[in-house]
Amino acid sequence: DFGLFGQGLAIGPTLLHPKARGEVRLRPSSLEQNATNAKSKDYPIIDYELFHDEEDISRLIEGIRRTQSIMAQPAMAAHEPTLLHVRALSDRLGVDTDEYWREYIKRVGFVVYHPVGTCKMGRIDDPASVVDPELRVIGVGGLRIADASVMPDITSGNTQVPTAAIAVQMVRILKEKYMPGDGAV
Structure with a gap:
């Protein structure tokens, strides 16, 4: 009975590192x-x-x-x-x-929480890469991406901190390009 004050437990196995790629x-x-x-x-x-x-x-x-x-x-x-x-x-x-x-x-089955990697960061000669190590979209001028989509693989924990680190890296890249010598981030 899962009435108003009933009890229940649900357990669902989750793949942290699936092989399949969408x-x-x-x-x-x-x-x-x-x-x-x-x-x-x-x-x-x-x-x-x-x-x-x-x-x-x-x-x-x-x-x-x-x-x-x-x-x-x-x-x-x-x-x-x-x-x-x-x-x-x-x-x-x-x-x-x-x-x-x-x-x-x-x-x-369904996706749980944090899908990543839809815009994989990698080498320019890798056909699966969407952005380069400078977070520029390959083949598109003036467009960069700084979110979890650039992670080639998902982390085993929450994606919040790695995503923030990507954003900090983007700030460093942009400061070096547009404000050289302007101090630390």
């Missing part, structure tokens, strides 16, 4: 030479490419199995935890099989 693309109307026809809210196309890597799915299933092991320990088992499942999947694949969890992950 992409962000501009809509064709945003790419027209004469952008006056583009809608003012021409949102980008975001494809996370979630769970397209079999290793990611296998690692999540390992996380589910580890979670089940934790919940089976006496301190947790005393609370009589219940595994919730998707009936449409369990009727077809059985409850708690690897096949069930594989399908469950593909259908129900």
Whole structure:
């Protein structure tokens, strides 16, 4: 019973370092030479490419199995935890099989919190790089990016401090370029 004062616990394994890589693309109307026809809210196309890597799915299933092991320990088992499942999947694949969890992950899995790397920083000759080490967008004059999107890989902790460090680096770069010899940041 999860009534007004009921109790509950939910545990969800999370991949801190997924192998799969998504992409962000501009809509064709945003790419027209004469952008006056583009809608003012021409949102980008975001494809996370979630769970397209079999290793990611296998690692999540390992996380589910580890979670089940934790919940089976006496301190947790005393609370009589219940595994919730998707009936449409369990009727077809059985409850708690690897096949069930594989399908469950593909259908129900989602991005948690801080996606990064949509504008990867890297070497100019790396075709996956969007910005160079000076945070300039490769091939676009006068445009720089200073946020978590330039991180080639996600950190294991919150992205706030690394993002602030990227911003500080941007300030240093701009001060050196536009205000040389003007002191520390």
